[in-house]
Amino acid sequence: MNKKYAFIFISLMISAVELKSQSNTLSLDNALSVVRKFHPIVNQSNLIIEQSSNALQSSRGLFDPTLMINNESKTFDNKQYFSYYNPELRIPTWYGIDFKAGLENNTGDRIDQSLTQNRSAYLGVSLDPLRGLIYDKRRAAVQQASNMIKLTKQEQLLVVNDLLFETAEAYWSWVNAYLVKKIFQEAVKTNQFRFDFVKQAFQQGDRASIDTIEALAQLQFVQSMRLQADLDLQKARFLLSNYFWTEQNQPYTFSDEIVPDTISSQFDYTKIQLPILDKLLDRAMLDHPKLISIDRKRDMLEIDRKVKTLDLLPSFKVNYNFLGKGYSSSDFFKQALFQNNYKYGVSFGLPLLQRQARGELAKTKNKIAEIDYGRKLVELEIQNKVKSTVAESTSLFSQINVSAQNYLNNKLLLEAENIKFSMGESSMFLVNSREIKLIESEQKLIALKTKYFKSIIANQWAAGLLR
Numbered sequence: 212m213n214k215k216y217a218f219i220f221i222s223l224m225i226s227a228v229e230l231k232s233q234s235n236t237l238s239l240d241n242a243l244s245v246v247r248k249f250h251p252i253v254n255q256s257n258l259i260i261e262q263s264s265n266a267l268q269s270s271r272g273l274f275d276p277t278l279m280i281n282n283e284s285k286t287f288d289n290k291q292y293f294s295y296y297n298p299e300l301r302i303p304t305w306y307g308i309d310f311k312a313g314l315e316n317n318t319g320d321r322i323d324q325s326l327t328q329n330r331s332a333y334l335g336v337s338l339d340p341l342r343g344l345i346y347d348k349r350r351a352a353v354q355q356a357s358n359m360i361k362l363t364k365q366e367q368l369l370v371v372n373d374l375l376f377e378t379a380e381a382y383w384s385w386v387n388a389y390l391v392k393k394i395f396q397e398a399v400k401t402n403q404f405r406f407d408f409v410k411q412a413f414q415q416g417d418r419a420s421i422d423t424i425e426a427l428a429q430l431q432f433v434q435s436m437r438l439q440a441d442l443d444l445q446k447a448r449f450l451l452s453n454y455f456w457t458e459q460n461q462p463y464t465f466s467d468e469i470v471p472d473t474i475s476s477q478f479d480y481t482k483i484q485l486p487i488l489d490k491l492l493d494r495a496m497l498d499h500p501k502l503i504s505i506d507r508k509r510d511m512l513e514i515d516r517k518v519k520t521l522d523l524l525p526s527f528k529v530n531y532n533f534l535g536k537g538y539s540s541s542d543f544f545k546q547a548l549f550q551n552n553y554k555y556g557v558s559f560g561l562p563l564l565q566r567q568a569r570g571e572l573a574k575t576k577n578k579i580a581e582i583d584y585g586r587k588l589v590e591l592e593i594q595n596k597v598k599s600t601v602a603e604s605t606s607l608f609s610q611i612n613v614s615a616q617n618y619l620n621n622k623l624l625l626e627a628e629n630i631k632f633s634m635g636e637s638s639m640f641l642v643n644s645r646e647i648k649l650i651e652s653e654q655k656l657i658a659l660k661t662k663y664f665k666s667i668i669a670n671q672w673a674a675g676l677l678r
Contacts, residue, residue: 238472239382239664242451246378249456253374256367264360274349277301285319293319295326307347308338314538327534333554335532341524351518355511362507368500368678374454376672380665381451386471386478387661388440388447394653395437398646402430409639417635425639429646480611480663486670488601495593499675502593505586509579516575522568525561530554596673600666607663614656621649 247253279301284294299313312334317326339347406426412418448465455463472478496502534552562568625645631637671677 235469236472236474237469239379242382242454243375243378246375246454247371249458249460250374250454251456251460252370253367254460256363256370269356274303274305274353276303291319293317293322295322303349305350307342307349308336311335311337311532330537332535332538333532334535335530335554337528337530339526339528341527342521347521348518351514354514358507358511358514362504362511365500365504365507369504369675372500372672372675372677375677376668378451378454379668381447381454382471383661383665383668385444385447385451386473386664387657388444389471390473390657390661391654392437392440392444394650394657395433395440398433398650399430399437401646402426402433405642406430422639425643429639429643433650478660478664480608480660483664483667485604485608486601488598491597491601491670491674492594494676495597495674496590499593501589501675502586505582505589509582509586512575512579512582516572516579519568519572519575523565523572525559528556528558530556593673593675597670600669600673604663604666604670607659607666611656611659611663614652614659618649618652618656621645621652625649 277300279299281295281297281299285292294317296316297313299311302310304310313332315327315331315333317323317328317331322328406423406429409418409422409426413420413423445467448467452462452464455465457463532554534554536552625642625648628637628642628645632639632642668677
């Protein structure tokens with residue numbers, strides 16, 4: 212991809228996520244916004260949530276009304292044995308009570324003796340008072356599907372939390388490599404100028420030949436370091452590119468024209484407020500997707516426990532139908548329940564030993580206990596991780612202050628050494644030594660800053676708050 216198209220693409224990405232910057236600089240917020248919108252893992256997790264929603268819709272189908280029509284007839288040797296026409300509407304309810312209504316038209320010479328001759332209608336109800344009214348498997352299926360959606364959303368947040376943290380780490384590694392390259396770019400210019408100056412002074416007899424060798428060796432050293440810095444920057448750019456995708460689900464590779472934002476407040480460590488440990492711990496215990504996922508899994512096991520508990524109860528099913536002659540329902544409720552025009556049935560069942568039901572219930576209880584123990588371990592791990600990242604941020608902030616002062620001191624020492632060198636009171640060796648110390652201190656300062664910015668993101672990541 213050439214430079215022209217690179218600029219077009221990054222502008223499109225930024226505008227797509229409602230960002231205002233149209234320059235060739237890329238801030239961390241811009242980078243994270245692009246990843247949130249286009250990364251395949253995020254889109255994939257959205258599909259998983261959609262699948263869970265479809266499963267919930269499917270489970271709710273267990274409560275859909277059902278219309279069934281049975282139409283059967285037999286005629287043999289010019290004789291009609293039977294003709295059955297039986298439409299029926301069944302309406303299941305949330306509390307395990309099923310309502311049904313139907314019509315019957317049974318005619319023929321040899322119809323089933325248990326059936327009503329000619330036209331009739333019925334309105335009935337069926338229930339299991341020991342199981343259905345308390346809880347039933349249909350309700351359990353819907354609640355399980357609903358919890359699965361909640362679980363999937365938390366798992367998505369967990370994936371996004373890790374993905375954004377990895378992106379932020381790659382971004383700050385890119386910033387570090389970019390700034391180190393700038394250090395050696397300036398160092399090459401400075402040493403080229405110094406070498407030309409010393410060489411000219413040697414030709415005029417003002418400097419010894421050893422000074423030109425010292426200057427040339429220093430120039431060659433910083434040139435090699437710049438080449439290494441170029442390679443490190445390229446590798447960091449490729450690493451960050453792993454997290455950038457186009458809207459067409461195609462990978463995107465940064466060109467060298469796109470640079471990190473090192474001017475705005477995002478690179479001013481003094482403007483970043485360190486998190487308060489207690490508040491961060493409270494939020495982590497409340498909002499961490501991993502803990503909420505465990506809670507959702509426990510909720511699903513609790514539903515399973517309720518279902519398994521029902522299996523210990525006897526099966527006691529009751530069916531009752533009001534009957535009416537013809538297709539009219541006006542006489543359904545004229546008679547008492549068990550006086551006339553009715554049909555009822557009762558069934559009862561209970562395994563005598565109940566070993567299977569008791570075993571399945573015990574297994575579910577063991578799983579609940581296991582997940583409770585596991586949650587305590589995860590809580591401890593998250594708390595320690597949060598404490599560790601906050602401690603690292605606090606330490607790095609102090610280290611940056613010391614390192615910044617060390618950098619300024621080395622800069623003053625180099626400036627003083629240059630003045631002494633220009634006056635003939637110092638050597639090229641001392642100047643080079645001062646310069647190497649300055650470069651090392653500047654590299655360390657940049658490394659500490661970028662590490663500090665990583666630790667700030669790590670605080671949010673450890674608490675599971677990156678969204």
